[in-house]
Amino acid sequence: MEIKLPSYFKYTVILLGIILLIWLLQMFKSVLVPFAFAVLFAMLLLPLVQDLETKLRVPRPIAILFSIILIVIVLGLVIWFLSVQLLNLTSELDKIGSNVSDLVDKVQLFLQTKFGIEPSNKSDLVRNAISSLQNLATTFLGNTISMTTGAIAALTIVPIFVFCLLYYRDHLQQFMFRFVSKDRRSSMIQTVTNIQEVVQSYISGLMIVIVIVALLNSAGLLLLGVKYAIFFGIFASILTIIPYIGILIGAMLPALFTLATTGHLIDAVLVIVVFMVVQFMEGNFITPFVVGSKVSINPFAAILGLLIGGEVWGAPGMILSIPIIAMLKVIFDVYEPLKPFGFLLADIDDVEPKRHKKVTNWLQEIWNGIGRGKRKKSDEEPE
Template identity: 70%
Template structure:
């Protein structure tokens, strides 16, 4: 028996629930953040695990193989980046000398054109050393804390991923306990949509990262920038932070080029390369690869990015877009929350101008998810 409440009471309760959810996310960050990352990885690995199980591989072994493959790929990326960083440290002496010469040029320019007296070099050096000492103390403390937290996450996330995949049928039956049999069809439809949205976004993002890495590296190689592949890959990885990630990634190679060559035009050319790649990524690559399956308007995406960063820091910024896409699916499935789903929707979706090809692909993925879940149900019944 449902209790009828006035509309304003429902929306007040929804807003209170929103603020309560933010409080819970901040308070239980150490537990919920690994769970959310594990859930996204589990959704990404679910098709691979099911394919392995079709070859009569035991579920536990299929899940372990999937996790090991991901760990190997991530390990190779981390190894490559660490080797490049170690090689990059050999340039520190050259960078220091060039920055010193560049500083002298700037001081001479300011003195001859604006009459600003150059700062005492020894005093400036003492101030820089004092600042670096204070920064190093803070940096060491934060690094120890970050490393400890990272090791904890790296250890526990694979365990959570294994549990989500191994007990997926049990978790699905658990959700059925909250709804009547008449509404299970709607629940299945919502689960299928969440699965398709999460898988499409994460897999599409991986493809975008590879394409952007190739474009970044090619542009930097044409300019003759040292460690072009490292800077290209590093900036492409930062695209997981929407809108601002690739801009942050462009700053490091631009400053490095300015320090090694001492010419401002070279740094400007590096920035122009990244701006061009950003233009291609935002207008052609991401819309073509990811399509309209994560149809969130830019304003909602930016707000989600800020809220995610405020709640969970960099990790919250990374997962803010897929999580808000999943929330939109839930909002659209529940009648009182549909206005919020409309608020998050992209204007093209509202006007129903989606590409027929992408809609067909979306429906195909959803049908595949339904078929795979039906096979899992058959296994449970047996």
């Protein structure tokens, strides 16, 4: 006998379930975040591992270890380059301090000339600025140590998770089969395949986007004569893994550095202009062309997921938000009761293709009508 529950009770249970889920995600963050990254890396490395196993007859453990070592080497080289550049950047601190003092003089002179504001004691301003920088440096150092500790832990846990996921993938597939009947296993395999394709498309496309954006950023900064242009260009491009706002955050550091080293506001403005142009190209041309339509999430859902991911898991949550939303959309599109949510997450170009097709056909009919009119007029002209 089926028991019908009141709507308010059902929605209350759903709301409590969401609250409990968020609490569990925050409570087990230290385990779930590395596991989530491991799932993404495992899906990315799966085609390489399969090719090594089938085409080159490499044993599965060796193929997995080779793939993991390859990723670790690439990430290690990037981290090494950024660390070396950052150490070289610290040698500019004395020059930055003197330039900040000169910049304070210029600002005080401008305020006195234009607005009649008497300059305050420069030593106090410099002392307060240095105190603020020291507090900021202390906070940044503490966060860096915390992030480094977390990174070291991740470097040990994530590869283990990746190895296990790839090595026991057949066993995990059989595990999932036990939850569905035999007539639905083919649809489940198709759903898992679609999720894998979406994740692979997103991660591989994102890597290509990072390389292209790094080249564009570095080229623009080199044209402006900014010191450490390659470092700032690569650093800002890596932040594109945080959608929409990552590259803007990455633009602030070279802009402030340029302002402190040159003392001219126009130079910092030009640096920001370079990053704005690159951001426009990345959002409207590079990412849509490279990533394609497989990760078709509308901007509102992406921004909302970005904020929720940052609130639940911090910076890792912001990085994981888009691929997780893309995977959820694939599941929502397959499961009938959740299809409305898949429709809500979809991009408007995917859910309303007919309207765009009608507009295209209408424009084509107008063009054909103009062509027929020209041909008719030419036929009526006397020889």
